[in-house]
Amino acid sequence: MEDRDIVALYLRRDETAVKYTAEKYGSRLRSLALGITGDSQSAEECENDAYLAAWNSIPPKHPQDYFFPFLARIVRNQALNLCRGRDTQKRGARVEELSRELEQCLPGDVSVESELDRRELGRMLNGFLAGLPEDKRRVFLRRYWYMEPVGDIARRFGYSQSKVKSMLARCRTQLRAYLEQEGYGL
Amino acid sequence: MTGMELLLALDHADPAYVQQAGEPVRRPWRKRALLLAACLCLTMAAAALAAGPGRIWLKEVFSGRRLAPDYMESGFLLGTEPERVPLSLLSRRVRDAGEIIAGQYRDYSPLSSKAPCQYSPEFTTQQEVLDYVGYAPLRGVELDAREEGSTLILRGDEAGTILSVTVCTRWKAGQDVRGETRAKLYTEKYDGETDIGSITTEKIRFQTEEKTSASGRTYVEVSSEPLASGYEALEGYLLDGSVIYGINLAFQGEERDTAQQLLEQWAEQF
Numbered sequence: 001m002e003d004r005d006i007v008a009l010y011l012r013r014d015e016t017a018v019k020y021t022a023e024k025y026g027s028r029l030r031s032l033a034l035g036i037t038g039d040s041q042s043a044e045e046c047e048n049d050a051y052l053a054a055w056n057s058i059p060p061k062h063p064q065d066y067f068f069p070f071l072a073r074i075v076r077n078q079a080l081n082l083c084r085g086r087d088t089q090k091r092g093a094r095v096e097e098l099s100r101e102l103e104q105c106l107p108g109d110v111s112v113e114s115e116l117d118r119r120e121l122g123r124m125l126n127g128f129l130a131g132l133p134e135d136k137r138r139v140f141l142r143r144y145w146y147m148e149p150v151g152d153i154a155r156r157f158g159y160s161q162s163k164v165k166s167m168l169a170r171c172r173t174q175l176r177a178y179l180e181q182e183g184y185g186l
Numbered sequence: 187m188t189g190m191e192l193l194l195a196l197d198h199a200d201p202a203y204v205q206q207a208g209e210p211v212r213r214p215w216r217k218r219a220l221l222l223a224a225c226l227c228l229t230m231a232a233a234a235l236a237a238g239p240g241r242i243w244l245k246e247v248f249s250g251r252r253l254a255p256d257y258m259e260s261g262f263l264l265g266t267e268p269e270r271v272p273l274s275l276l277s278r279r280v281r282d283a284g285e286i287i288a289g290q291y292r293d294y295s296p297l298s299s300k301a302p303c304q305y306s307p308e309f310t311t312q313q314e315v316l317d318y319v320g321y322a323p324l325r326g327v328e329l330d331a332r333e334e335g336s337t338l339i340l341r342g343d344e345a346g347t348i349l350s351v352t353v354c355t356r357w358k359a360g361q362d363v364r365g366e367t368r369a370k371l372y373t374e375k376y377d378g379e380t381d382i383g384s385i386t387t388e389k390i391r392f393q394t395e396e397k398t399s400a401s402g403r404t405y406v407e408v409s410s411e412p413l414a415s416g417y418e419a420l421e422g423y424l425l426d427g428s429v430i431y432g433i434n435l436a437f438q439g440e441e442r443d444t445a446q447q448l449l450e451q452w453a454e455q456f
Contacts, residue, residue: 023286023307026279027314028208066201068208077197084190099189106192118191122198129203141207145196152311158332158358 003067010058018051025068029075035147036079036095046082050074076145098147101168105175128178132171139164140171208310242266242406242423242430245381250389261385262392262408269428270374273348277320280340280348288346303343309336312355312367319351324429327367327455329448331359349376360444363437367452370430382423382430388413399453407449412439420445426456 001020009017029050033043053074063070083095129137135157142153143164150168154161246263253259273281283305290302309315312326315336339352350372357365372380384392390411397407405424412418420435420442433452435445 023283027318028310031311031314031317063201066205069201069204072204072208073197073201077194080190080194084194095190095193098193102189102192106189118195119198121192121195125196125198126200126203129199134206137203138207141199141203144193145199145204145207147193155328155333156311 004064007058007062007064007067010054011062018055021051021054021071022047025071028068029071032072032146033075033079036076037082038094042079042082046075046078049078072146076147094147094149098144101172102144105172105179124179124182125175127182128175131178132174136167136171139167143168241404242382242425244394244406247392247394249391257387258389259385259387260390260392260410261383262394264382264394264406264408264423266380266382266423266425266430268372268380268425268430270376271321271351271371271428272374275321276348276351276373277318280319280351283340284342284346284348286346287340287342287348288344291344303341305340305342307338309338312336312353315353315355319353321351321371323427324353324369324371325426325455326353326355326369327431327433327452329357329359329365329367329451331357331363331365331448334358343375347375348373349378357448359448360437360441363435363441363444363448365433365435365445365448368430368432368434370432371428380430382432384408384419384421384434386410386413397453399450399456401454401456403453403456405453405456418442418445420449422449422453424453424456431456 001024006017006020006024009020026047030040030043030047033046034040037043037046050071054071061070080095129140132140139153139157139159142148142156143150148156150161150164153159154164157164159167243265244262245265248262249260250258251260286305287303290300290305294302307318309318312333315338316324316326318338334356336353336355339350339354340348341350341352342348350370352368352370355367357367359365390413392408392410394406394408396404398404403424403426405422408419408421408423410419416438417436418439420437422433424431431452433449435448437445
């Protein structure tokens with residue numbers, strides 16, 4: 001079923017919308033959450049949270065053009081918040097690894113406390129992403145948005161792992177320079 | 187600010203970029219390669235008991251067989267007898283998908299080109315399909331090739347009972363080697379044929395050879411003369427208890443070595 005048809009079911013308050021969403025995207029959403037949380041029970045909770053959030057927010061939202069990113073964003077956010085609530089040891093190796101990698105991009109000691117700050121940072125990140133060539137942008141997002149292991153990204157794109165690592169390292173350097181240029185952390 | 191906060195801020199990435207990054211890496215498929223893949227069909231038969239379980243054996247190879255004045259075919263037929271899989275060993279999602287198939291039968295129109303017996307969701311990765319199927323003995327393969335998405339093919343009857351499950355994963359390697367790996371199982375409710383075959387309407391010759399991998403597993407390798415397009419095919423089939431594994435590679439002559447290495451790499455994993 002096409003995304004717009006599924007969204008139309010939500011708009012009509014037809015409960016089969018959730019069933020069709022789960023059929024089409026359930027495994028991808030669960031897999032995303034599992035990669036972040038590292039346990040299947042939490043992953044299932046994040047998936048179910050996404051269905052509930054979709055049910056509660058459509059309408060007024062009409063995400064027919066980006067339905068999967070809309071759902072995946074909810075799952076990712078839930079999963080990351082869940083990890084953030086755990087202590088460092090239980091947080092999961094992947095989240096820790098990615099956090100450490102991204103710390104290299106931070107130009108200064110700035111606290112991002114509010115959602116407003118995060119939105120502003122998000123706006124800058126979009127400016128950075130817009131300036132990347134498509135292949136680099138996809139690799140960057142597979143790593144830091146979908147939070148995939150380097151090996152999986154290499155297989156997906158047909159690159160060697162060392163090539164992916166080097167692309168990511170260059171992206172991080174560029175991101176740091178971009179954030180500095182935009183006055184972030186000054 | 188921490189890296190964790192930056193990870194969270196990435197939530198605000200433009201959904202168009204997120205969607206683009208989530209899509210399979212697409213490369214143009216060659217028409218002929220597609221046609222060749224389309225010719226591949228896994229059909230069933232309950233014959234050749236003499237060969238026993240755990241084996242695949244040659245039943246027939248034919249070239250330029252004319253069945254009508256305007257139709258001829260070339261191909262091969264292999265026999266196999268996989269163990270049937272109890273439905274209870276498949277995931278709830280797979281069993282529940284039977285209801286979708288039953289619904290397709292109920293809504294079926296004779297004018298529809300879509301077979302009501304089949305439900306085929308798409309997945310980004312092979313691992314996602316394996317998780318969806320949930321059958322422990324079903325294994326994925328790793329190739330030195332780019333994975334380009336997977337399809338799960340569930341077949342069922344009018345009552346919504348699942349009869350067979352096939353996991354298809356597409357690959358690309360070298361300059362233009364296209365591959366598809368398949369893993370197929372039949373449930374305890376299936377009582378049809380279990381032959382493996384491939385047919386093309388061009389007059390070409392197929393050769394089959396029983397081989398043993400370095401790990402000692404027996405598999406059948408099938409190669410064919412080039413099609414009119416210049417593309418050749420190399421296929422491999424192996425039975426592992428209840429699962430029939432297969433690989434189908436389409437390539438041009440200069441990349442035969444790459445295709446052969448992929449086939450051997452595939453066979454080594456069982």
